[in-house]
Amino acid sequence: MALTTTATVKTYAGISGSGADAQIDVIVSAVDRAIKAYLGRQIESAAVTAEIHDGNGLDDFLILAEWPVTAGSAVSISGTALTASDYEIDGSDGILFYKPGGTGFAAWPEGRRNISVTYTAGYASVPEDLALAAAKQAVYEVKLTSVLGSRLGDRSTITEDGGTAQYVIAGWITGVADVLDAYRSPRCR
Numbered sequence: 001m002a003l004t005t006t007a008t009v010k011t012y013a014g015i016s017g018s019g020a021d022a023q024i025d026v027i028v029s030a031v032d033r034a035i036k037a038y039l040g041r042q043i044e045s046a047a048v049t050a051e052i053h054d055g056n057g058l059d060d061f062l063i064l065a066e067w068p069v070t071a072g073s074a075v076s077i078s079g080t081a082l083t084a085s086d087y088e089i090d091g092s093d094g095i096l097f098y099k100p101g102g103t104g105f106a107a108w109p110e111g112r113r114n115i116s117v118t119y120t121a122g123y124a125s126v127p128e129d130l131a132l133a134a135a136k137q138a139v140y141e142v143k144l145t146s147v148l149g150s151r152l153g154d155r156s157t158i159t160e161d162g163g164t165a166q167y168v169i170a171g172w173i174t175g176v177a178d179v180l181d182a183y184r185s186p187r188c189r
Contacts, residue, residue: 001044003032003126003134013139024142031138035130038172040185041066043130045122053117057110060098063186066121067094074118077109094121133179140173 006024010016015024036043046066053062055077069091075082085102089095096117098108108115126134172180 001126002028003035003043004028004131004138008131008135009138009142012135013142015142020142023145024138027141027145028138031134031141035134035137035180038180039183041183042122043126043183045070045120045124047118047120049118051117051119052113053108053115055108055111055114057107060105060107062096062098062108062115062117064094064096064117064119064121065185066119068092068123069094069119069121071120072096072117073120074116076116078111078114089119127183129179130183133176137173137176 006021006028009024009028010021048064048066051065069089072084072087072089075087075096086098086100088097088099090097098106100106171177
C-alpha cells in the first residue's frame, strides 16, 4: 500500500491534466520508499514470521520490530511452543510480555536467539496524518521539478522585483518529520 497517490498529490498541488503523471509517479514512489526507510518498519498490515529475539533473564518484555500488532499467532522459547496464556501482547506499542502459566509476569529466559515470535502487524489503511505528510513531501518534491517550478537544487532565488525566495534544504519539509517521528521505529533513532 502506498502512503499517497499521484491523484492525491495532483489534487493537493492543484495540478490538472495528465501530462506530468509519469514524473509525479516517480516522485510518489521515491517519497514512499524514503519515508518507509526513515521509519525503519512496515506500515502495511503483514505477517511477521519467526522474528527472533534474545532472552536476557532480566526483562519480562520484548519489543517487537513491527507495530501495531493486530494478532499474535505463535511464540516459542528454545523451540518449545507457548500457549496463549503464557504471554500478553500490548498491540498498540508492539510489546510482548512473558506470563508463564498466565499468572504474573516473569523474565524471558536467558539465551541467544532463543525466542521466536510470529504475529501480524501494521495498519489496514494508512493513518491520515502519515498520508498527508507523504502527500506534502511529494508536492514539495514536485515543486522542485519542471512540473511546478524548476527549482531543483536551488536554496534561494532572487525574484524579479529584487526580493529573494528561500527553499527548504532539509530532507523533510516543515512538519513532515514531526509526523514521521511518531511512527518511526525506536531502533532507527
